Amino acid sequence: MxxxxxxxxxxxxxxxxxxxxxxxxxxxxxxxxxxxxxxxxxxxxxxxxxxxxxxxxxxxxxxxxxxxxxxxxxxxxxxxxxxxxxxxxxxxxxxxxxxxxxxxxxxxxxxxxxxxxxxxxKSIEALSDLSPNTAIVKKDGQLIETPIEQLKINDVIVVQPHTKIAADGVIIVGNSSINQAPITGESMPVDKMAIPNIDNLPDFREIDKTHIVYTGTINGDGHIEVLVLKLSKDSTVARLIKMVSEVExxxxxxxxxxxxxxxxxxxxxxxxxxxxxxxxxxxxxxxxxxxxxxxxxxxxxxxxxxxxxxxxxxxxxxxxxxxxxxLIKGGKALEDLGSITTIAFDKTGTLTEGKPKLTNVIPFNEFNETAFVQMILEVESLSNHPLAKAISKDLKEKYNLDYLGKASEINAIQGKGIQAIYKNENVFIGNTKLMLDEGILVNDSIQSKMNGLLQQGHTVMLVAFKNDIVGLISVMDVPRETAISTLKRLKEIGIKRMIMLTGDHQNVGDTIAKQIGLTEAKGNLLPEDKVESIKKLLQEDKRIAMVGDGVNDAPAMALSTVSVAMGAAGSDVALETADVALMSDKIERLPFVIxxxxxxxxxxxxxxxxxxxxxxxxxxxxxxxxxxxxxxxxxxxxxxxxxxxxxxxxxxxxxx
Incomplete structure (x- = not known):
């Protein structure tokens, strides 16, 4: 019927x-x-x-x-x-x-x-909730609260810390860490900085992504000003709404x-x-x-x-x-899922935990490991950056340490890392550029170790003390404990292709795919790119399932033959758009429901x-x-x- x-x-x-x-x-x-x-x-x-x-x-x-x-x-x-x-x-x-x-x-x-x-x-209403209702427009030296529908191209909006960004555009003043998970599905906040020159801007999609922000994403600690490059009706969120509407x-x-x-x-x-x-x-x-x-x-x-x-x-x-x-929403989903031999997975929160975990702590030059991790804990505990919070939490749990309050004068260096005072000496934790700017030598051996971890998809930070690099730490969004056994069971019951679609870097996708046994991985994908990937898979395999958990997955999920949403970790949009919802957030239920x-x-x-x-x-x-x-x-x-x-x-x- x-x-x-x-x-x-x-x-x-x-x-x-x-x-x-x-x-x-x-x-x-x-x-x-x-x-x-x-x-x-x-x-x-x-x-x-x-x-x-x-x-x-x-x-x-x-x-x-x-x-x-x-x-x-x-x-x-x-x-x-x-x-x-x-x-x-x-x-x-x-x-x-x-x-x-x-x-x-x-x-x-x-x-x-x-x-x-x-x-x-209801998915349409849930998508609409992503975007804030108003924006603070800077005009003639005054700040004016304006409905987002009235924003115009080249308006300048001021974005306060920890608030939603109201328009797609380019940062022209300030630096900040932006949580792009609602749109791109990236597991970690992305450092963004002002574009050096706003004259003769190229097409929106051709601008370096380190300067671009999207509607509905969440600003970090910094104050930024954004030049509006897209009207409300053309924003990323608006496109998501349009995609879901067309498919439904x-x-x-x-x-x-x-x-x-x-x-x-x-x-x-x-x-x-x-x-x-x-x-x-x-x-x-x-x-x-x-x-x-x-x-x-x-x-x-x-x-x-x-x-x-x-x-x-x-x-x-x-x-x-x-x-x-x-939860299975109707007979069509129940029938269609049984004919699936290809499954596309989102990465963050679906195959992985959805949050950064400390993966490596490597001291150099015979630096005492206990002293090394205590110093990192003291410095990172002073920062409000999501990565710093994740590192502090994992150090406390893994090494059974307590925060002693021995570091001071924390200074966030946007796009590079952090600097603080520990035992009356400078401590720097960040990327290679931070070290070189501070005159700290990064030799070939250190760079080689760092590159090896980067190739495996880790986010790597060097640690310098007394102007010498004394070690490195890395974080990564790690696979769910049950992901490997679940994918193995799916293969046993006849699922031939299992593909990861992620907004993260290709290296991250490839590493996770290899660890848990996926067929292939596709990285650096925005929502529209995921939709194109689903269209291509449909042409190749005719019928596919899409498993996701975030708002950015909604259009791709709606286009797939059967869409499956992770429950507790899933957004309202993914749950409303999906045909099947794993309510207990257990991906291991997927073989059972198939x-x-x-x-x-x-x-x-x-x-x-x-x-x-x-x-x-x-x-x-x-x-x-x-x-x-x-x-x-x-x-x-x-x-x-x-x-x-x-x-x-x-x-x-x-x-x-």
Missing amino acids: NKEEDTHNHQHGGIFGKKTDLYFSVFCGVILLLGFILEKTTSSPSWAYLGSYIIAYFFGGYFISIEAVKKIPKGHFDIDFLMIAAAIGAAYIGSWAEGALLLFLFSLGHALESYAMNKAT TQKSPTQRLTKKFEKVYVPIVILLVGILCFAYLIIDETFQESLYRAITVLVAASPCALAISTPSAVLSGIARAAQKGV GLSRQSKRIIKQNIFISLGVVFLLVPITILGLTNIGWAVVFHEGSTIIVVINALRLLRFKMD
């Missing part, structure tokens, strides 16, 4: 708001159960249980009837119409319980699927196939039933007998089992996934075979009058029970 084309029309208002159709379906089921109990287990008068069935008909068929009636003037006769006709026919021949059950199951699947599909629209309006192949089937099947059944009503004109029987035969055929041909074959399996699969902490999807696909195929098989068997038999209504109902409802029981097997699914 893949009806995404009509799903949005099925969100009805009413006394319970947008969930009214869901509540009506539940009421139908409760009242149907009450009627069945009255009929089978008590000596109640017939009007009691018949009244229950009639009320169940009202709640179960209310919204389906509205949709069916709306489409009739347009000449659209789909399964909605046929289900209503079958329910009316069942009532005519006295099978009120079967008709009410048909409406209950069909309306429940309808309501739940439409509810799940419409949640995706695309129709799925499953939807188109289902609509084609309905357009052929339903008119044929309607025509056949209409013709059989007048069979008495050709064969020797009364009009009542022909009408009885026609209604029997209508009941036999009504796609009750077919209509619930997919929803019953989908709901069982979704329920089983929920037991394991996985296995569940494959089993769901097998059961859906079995259910369709059973339901269509019964229909194709019953219709000729009832047309020829070889069976009565009772047997038609038994076989028809029997196939429904078999389909439901088969679907419920998914609730016991376990990964081999």
Whole structure:
């Protein structure tokens, strides 16, 4: 029952708001159960249980009837119409319980699927929240708070420390460390500095990225001024919103196939039933007998089992996934995931921890290691830079040290590192440029060790004391503990390609990929670059899954066949855009949910075979009058029970 084309029309208002159709379906089921109990287990008068069935008909068929009636003037006769006709026919021949059950199951699947599909629209609102509402514009020496919609090209905005940046542009005054994770997915803040010359600026994408800032990114400790180079409607955030909107309006192949089937099947059944009503004109029987035969055929041909074959399996699969902490948003995602052989992963927060970890502490020249790490702890503890905080935290835990407050006069040297006083001597921690600017020699041996770590994707900092380099430290966003075993399991169940897409440097991507067993890695990617990568992968492999956790992943996730969001670490946008969410933030659940999807696909195929098989068997038999209504109902409802029981097997699914 893949009806995404009509799903949005099925969100009805009413006394319970947008969930009214869901509540009506539940009421139908409760009242149907009450009627069945009255009929089978008590000596109640017939009007009691018949009244229950009639009320169940009202709640179960209310919204389906509205949709069916709306489409009739347009000449659209789909399964909605046929289900209503079958329910009316069942009532005519006295099978009120079967008709009410048909409406209950069909309306429940309808309501739940439409509810799940419409949640995706919230991704647009979540994306919009990235950008601040106002910016501080510097004009004629005055600072004016201005709505971002009113910003103009070449306006100068002032960005205070620890606030969101309101426009895409270039820094013209000041230096700072910018957290670009909301846009690029980079795991570590990036040092940015003012561009030396703003005359004859090249195209935005050609400007050195050390001078560029994006809407929605977060400023660090520095005061900066930004020259606006893009209007609000053209900003990076606006592009993300546009990408997600465009992808969400695309129709799925499953939807188109289902609509084609309905357009052929339903008119044929309607025509056949209409013709059989007048069979008495050709064969020797009364009009009542022909009408009885026609209604029997209508009941036999009504796609009750077919209509619930997919929803019953989908709901069982979704329920089983929920037991394991996985949220699957609808049947399309559940079905599609089982056919995936290529998975694209975001790096930060998905395959890695999403935060820098201290990876190497290497003292030189026989410098005492304990004294070395204590000195670094004292200096780094004075800094508010995210890297300094990560280094201090890891040093305390790894070496069981305490901060003693022996360093002073911390000085951040933008783009290079930090300088402080420790034991009345200068300490410098930073890159090669910092050391050379301070007249400190970096010999070939030190440079070689540093380059080796840089090639492996580490962020390396040299440490100088008394004007000599006494060692180095490095940090890196390290892989999740479960990443290696998860990827190995994915290979075992038939995933052939596993690709990392990251905003980090290519060296970082290659190192992580080698460590955890990925097929390949693609680095230095902005959101639009990830989208292009997904498009290329779709051309090569037809169907791919995208696993991510950040806002910058939303457009690529929306474009992929199936998108999977990491739960606790995921942004609201990724969760809303994604088809599957690993709620417990455990990537090791991914093989389970793929296995569940494959089993769901097998059961859906079995259910369709059973339901269509019964229909194709019953219709000729009832047309020829070889069976009565009772047997038609038994076989028809029997196939429904078999389909439901088969679907419920998914609730016991376990990964081999």
